[in-house]
Amino acid sequence: MEILRLENVTKRFGGLVAVNNVSFTIEKGEAIGIVGPNGSGKTTLYNLINGVYIPDEGQIFFEGNDITNLPPHARAPLGMARTFQIPRPFGSATTIENVAVGAMFGYANASVDEALEIAENYLKLVGLYEKRHTEAGKLTPLEKRLMEVARALAMKPKLLLLDEVMAGMNPTDIDRLINLLKKIRMEEDISIVAMVEHLMHAITKFAERVIVMHQGKKLLEGPTMEVLNNPKVIEVYLGKKVVQNAEG
Amino acid sequence: MKFSEKYSSLIPVMTVYALLFAIGMTVPGMWQPVAFIMFYITLGQAFNIFLGLTGYVDFGYVAFLALGAYGMALAVQNFSGLGIGFGVIIIGLVLAMIMSSILSLAVGAVALRLRGAYFAIATIGVNEGFRYFVEGARLWGGSEGIIISGSMRKLFGRELSNYISTFVSDIFVFAIAVIAAVVTIIILNRKMGYALMAVREDEDAAKVMGINVTKYKIMAFIASASFAGLIGATAWTLKMTYVFPSDVFLITYTVEAIVIVMLGGAGTLLGPIVGGLIYGILKYYLSIILPGFQLLVLAPLLIFIVVAFPEGVVGAIRRKYTGEMTRKYLK
Numbered sequence: 001m002e003i004l005r006l007e008n009v010t011k012r013f014g015g016l017v018a019v020n021n022v023s024f025t026i027e028k029g030e031a032i033g034i035v036g037p038n039g040s041g042k043t044t045l046y047n048l049i050n051g052v053y054i055p056d057e058g059q060i061f062f063e064g065n066d067i068t069n070l071p072p073h074a075r076a077p078l079g080m081a082r083t084f085q086i087p088r089p090f091g092s093a094t095t096i097e098n099v100a101v102g103a104m105f106g107y108a109n110a111s112v113d114e115a116l117e118i119a120e121n122y123l124k125l126v127g128l129y130e131k132r133h134t135e136a137g138k139l140t141p142l143e144k145r146l147m148e149v150a151r152a153l154a155m156k157p158k159l160l161l162l163d164e165v166m167a168g169m170n171p172t173d174i175d176r177l178i179n180l181l182k183k184i185r186m187e188e189d190i191s192i193v194a195m196v197e198h199l200m201h202a203i204t205k206f207a208e209r210v211i212v213m214h215q216g217k218k219l220l221e222g223p224t225m226e227v228l229n230n231p232k233v234i235e236v237y238l239g240k241k242v243v244q245n246a247e248g
Numbered sequence: 249m250k251f252s253e254k255y256s257s258l259i260p261v262m263t264v265y266a267l268l269f270a271i272g273m274t275v276p277g278m279w280q281p282v283a284f285i286m287f288y289i290t291l292g293q294a295f296n297i298f299l300g301l302t303g304y305v306d307f308g309y310v311a312f313l314a315l316g317a318y319g320m321a322l323a324v325q326n327f328s329g330l331g332i333g334f335g336v337i338i339i340g341l342v343l344a345m346i347m348s349s350i351l352s353l354a355v356g357a358v359a360l361r362l363r364g365a366y367f368a369i370a371t372i373g374v375n376e377g378f379r380y381f382v383e384g385a386r387l388w389g390g391s392e393g394i395i396i397s398g399s400m401r402k403l404f405g406r407e408l409s410n411y412i413s414t415f416v417s418d419i420f421v422f423a424i425a426v427i428a429a430v431v432t433i434i435i436l437n438r439k440m441g442y443a444l445m446a447v448r449e450d451e452d453a454a455k456v457m458g459i460n461v462t463k464y465k466i467m468a469f470i471a472s473a474s475f476a477g478l479i480g481a482t483a484w485t486l487k488m489t490y491v492f493p494s495d496v497f498l499i500t501y502t503v504e505a506i507v508i509v510m511l512g513g514a515g516t517l518l519g520p521i522v523g524g525l526i527y528g529i530l531k532y533y534l535s536i537i538l539p540g541f542q543l544l545v546l547a548p549l550l551i552f553i554v555v556a557f558p559e560g561v562v563g564a565i566r567r568k569y570t571g572e573m574t575r576k577y578l579k
Contacts, residue, residue, distance in 0.1 A: 050456055076458030090449035101442050105458035112439060133570070155457065 001028045003159050003191045009058035011044055018044040020216040026191050033207030034195040041216040042195050046161050050082050051075045079107040079158035083165050087144035091137030098136045099151045106155020122150040162194040166202050178206045200228055254437045257517050257579035261429045264521050283418035285528030287483050290425040292508035292520030297432055298472035300515040302465050303448035304367050307502055308374030312348040314496035316477025319344030320485035321394040328399040340481055348477025349470045356469040379497035393492035400489055413487050420482035428475050432517055440464055511553055513560025517579040522561045
């Protein structure tokens with residue numbers, strides 16, 4: 001069953017075409033990686049999916065329903081959640097309050113008391129339980145990322161969009177997070193899309209399928225290893241010469 | 249969370265109210281200063297529901313106070329012949345709330361779609377605009393306003409109407425302060441409180457998390473405005489027994505409300521009380537000790553406090569002491 005479908009989506013900022021005629025489908029329970037160099041339109045793509053931007057052309061469907069023109073606050077309750085490239089905690093609130101907000105207004109739609117309980121569980125899951133009464137603004141950058149993951153998970157999404165969530169983490173933390181995401185995906189049957197710029201190693205461990213973005217267009221889409229070894233993808237990242245040398 | 253834990257932060261608030269009330273009632277000559285300070289605490293408490301919880305500054309806030317004042321005046325003027333005695337004042341209170349909340353809905357539905365500073369600029373015009381409208385269109389007596397002292401005397405007799413303006417109106421203000429504090433803590437404990445916290449901290453992130461930010465901002469705006477209406481009806485109309493547009497549409501009250509909320513700590517329950525105490529006491533006693541120079545002294549004092557506690561006094565305490573007690577009693 002499909003969870004998300006983009007049909008010929010285009011977004012322009014003045015003369016710049018940030019996302020150019022992109023179409024793809026994500027199935028329920030899939031683990032997808034979106035990769036692409038800096039400026040390839042990945043973040044714009046996320047903003048289009050969760051409604052921060054409205055596309056100039058094309059349509060977006062969530063579980064078969066057209067959500068192209070829905071504002072972000074109407075999309076989240078349908079079962080969509082995301083994290084941000086630069087974490088955006090509600091700084092003066094405590095960590096547990098941050099996560100509880102997710103549970104209250106996301107698909108979970110919990111009452112305040114339920115939300116605080118849900119928040120506790122997810123904080124335990126990501127390993128931030130001890131910091132539950134710490135102001136979110138005072139967490140370390142890594143902890144802020146984990147808090148955002150917990151906050152997004154507490155929304156009980158059907159589709160989770162992770163924006164560079166593993167950037168700046170050491171390999172041990174990355175492995176731990178990937179295992180956690182795998183486990184949650186199995187247990188709760190949610191589709192997870194992870195967007196990365198450079199952490200190919202992490203993506204190979206996590207994603208079943210990869211979409212490669214380049215200059216606003218979808219360059220390639222397919223099974224992870226197959227796509228990442230494609231000469232076109234290597235060219236995008238390392239330049240033509242490297243590919244020629246490798247071939248020659 | 250347990251019920252007692254949710255509402256425990258009302259204890260210090262109600263203690264301060266009770267202390268002030270006791271001082272006013274028992275110490276001779278203290279009722280007037282206590283009522284003066286209480287006016288500012290209540291104003292701060294009402295404004296805090298909007299400014300404190302959403303982080304939006306409304307420079308037109310006094311317009312709601314003014315409309316409330318008119319609501320009470322109109323009720324007394326028009327219904328004093330009905331022979332329902334004290335019922336007129338009840339009608340006045342209801343009318344004050346309705347009028348100020350209708351205006352806030354109209355202003356909010358348009359202006360609250362704007363962000364931060366743009367909202368503040370948009371609201372500056374509301375107060376001045378409404379004042380000139382009242383004067384120019386000769387609405388509600390135009391610039392001559394409404395004088396209700398005659399109707400009040402007819403309604404309640406000379407003695408009782410004096411008692412209402414010197415004492416009962418202050419009791420009303422006390423009651424409004426209590427209700428405003430209870431409403432604030434109820435909002436803070438509900439989903440709405442968490443939604444407004446998110447709006448204050450990061451409006452875009454809040455939207456992405458499924459929070460209908462405009463809805464919650466308008467709800468806070470209307471709640472705050474209807475309390476302003478009640479304050480106008482009681483602390484102004486019932487106390488002064490007249491309403492002149494040039495007096496009630498005075499931006500000074502907006503500025504004072506902002507100062508009080510910022511002094512005490514925006515978004516905290518105890519903040520407006522601390523702010524109101526500091527501001528009210530300083531203003532009252534400075535005008536006695538240094539008549540004419542009070543503002544010259546008050547301004548640097550306020551600047552000093554704001555520099556020392558940029559998050560307000562209560563905000564600074566909460567940041568410094570993050571223990572169990574703070575969480576429980578300092579919301």
